[in-house]
Amino acid sequence: MNIDMNLLPLFQAVAEEHNFRAAADRLGVTRSAVSQGIRRLEDAIGTALVTRTTRAVRLTEAGERLREALSRPMADISAALEHLASEDQPRGLLRLAVTSIAEEFLSGPLLASFAAAHPQVTIDVTVTDAEFDIVAAGFDAGVRLGEVIEQDMIAVPVGGEQREAVVATPAYLAAHGGPSHPRDLIDHRCIGWRPAPNVAPHRWEFEENGVPFDVAVEPQITTNDLRLMLRAALAGAGLTFAPRETFRPYVERGELVWLLEDFLPPFPGFYLYYPQRRNMAPKLRALIDHVRGWP
Numbered sequence: 001m002n003i004d005m006n007l008l009p010l011f012q013a014v015a016e017e018h019n020f021r022a023a024a025d026r027l028g029v030t031r032s033a034v035s036q037g038i039r040r041l042e043d044a045i046g047t048a049l050v051t052r053t054t055r056a057v058r059l060t061e062a063g064e065r066l067r068e069a070l071s072r073p074m075a076d077i078s079a080a081l082e083h084l085a086s087e088d089q090p091r092g093l094l095r096l097a098v099t100s101i102a103e104e105f106l107s108g109p110l111l112a113s114f115a116a117a118h119p120q121v122t123i124d125v126t127v128t129d130a131e132f133d134i135v136a137a138g139f140d141a142g143v144r145l146g147e148v149i150e151q152d153m154i155a156v157p158v159g160g161e162q163r164e165a166v167v168a169t170p171a172y173l174a175a176h177g178g179p180s181h182p183r184d185l186i187d188h189r190c191i192g193w194r195p196a197p198n199v200a201p202h203r204w205e206f207e208e209n210g211v212p213f214d215v216a217v218e219p220q221i222t223t224n225d226l227r228l229m230l231r232a233a234l235a236g237a238g239l240t241f242a243p244r245e246t247f248r249p250y251v252e253r254g255e256l257v258w259l260l261e262d263f264l265p266p267f268p269g270f271y272l273y274y275p276q277r278r279n280m281a282p283k284l285r286a287l288i289d290h291v292r293g294w295p
Contacts, residue, residue: 003044008070010037014050015067018057039278046088048279053152056136060281061092090286091120097134097142100127100226102270103245104159105143114290121283129195129224134273140284141274155271156291162269164205165244167256172236178259179239182206182215189238191229192219204241206263217241 013023014034024031042049049063059067098105105111106127115123126139133150134142142149145162149155168178172189179185185204192201201222203214221232226242233240234255244264250256272291274284 004040007037007041007044010034011041011049011063011066012070014038014057015059015063015070020052020057042279046279048281051135051275053133053135053150053275055133055150058135058138061283062281088282089120090118090282092281092283093122093124094141094283094287095124095126095139097126097128097132097137097139099129099144099270100224101129101145101243101246102143102158103243105270105272110158110291110294114287117290118283118286121286131195135275140281141272141287143270143272146268146271149271149273152276153273154276155273156288157268158270158272158291158294160269161266163244163266164241164264165247166204166239166241166259166264167233167247167251168239168259169234169236169255170257172238173257178257182213182260182263185215185217185239190217190219190221191232191238191240192217192222193226193229193242194222194224196224202241206260207265208263 010023010027010033013026014020017023017026020031020034020038024034027034038050045062047062048060049066051058051060100106106125111123111125115121131148134140143158146155166179166185176188179188182204194201201217201219203216205212205214207213221229221237223229226246229240229242230246230250232238234250239259247256247258251258272288274288
């Protein structure tokens, strides 16, 4: 392994400042020199040390280990560099931020099969519908609908196209009838979703004759918990709206009924997304490959 030890002060400055510009100012060099130096160090080791986007800079798990090693004697630093350079098996903590409506990713089999195939990877999943910078928050990757993913991220499809669905129980429909058009929703009890307490309920989105439109329903029950929406609908509390796969087993058993099907076309679904990087950590590469090969 041929590593230029003069690059280590560059890395240490970035590790402490969490910003390439601040590290450059501290060292009296250009930002480009810092960026190129970090890239040369990563290429020499063969793994990413820093995750950087247009919004944030943070250390990877390997970068954290190197920062810790830099506080030790030089012999220990050399040993740590050799160890990092030799790592090619997926291992370590993989932190994921996943939207609560990504049913296929969260249903169990995908993550269970990945964990079985990679026993040295520890998976930490935060289920959240908040929109934030996953890099700044310390996550390796996230799962979201494609339309809300930042443009500087790489995105890999999780499953195929999605369709939203409106459902209610047969008992509710027997008592109240069903809507024949989305505009009829204002006459029905609805169960709505919102990502946070200070955010308006999600507008239900439809399409008619190729023209998209939405309806601002006024839910009697509003929550950020998809499971509560489902349970409330099953209890006859009203109509609710979510990705189709959430309701499919209950519709097949006759517990819920599809509604307004002609107004709900398919759309691009969920994506595993992550920052563009060279020398990707094996744990993240393994997850990407697993998702790409998922049925």
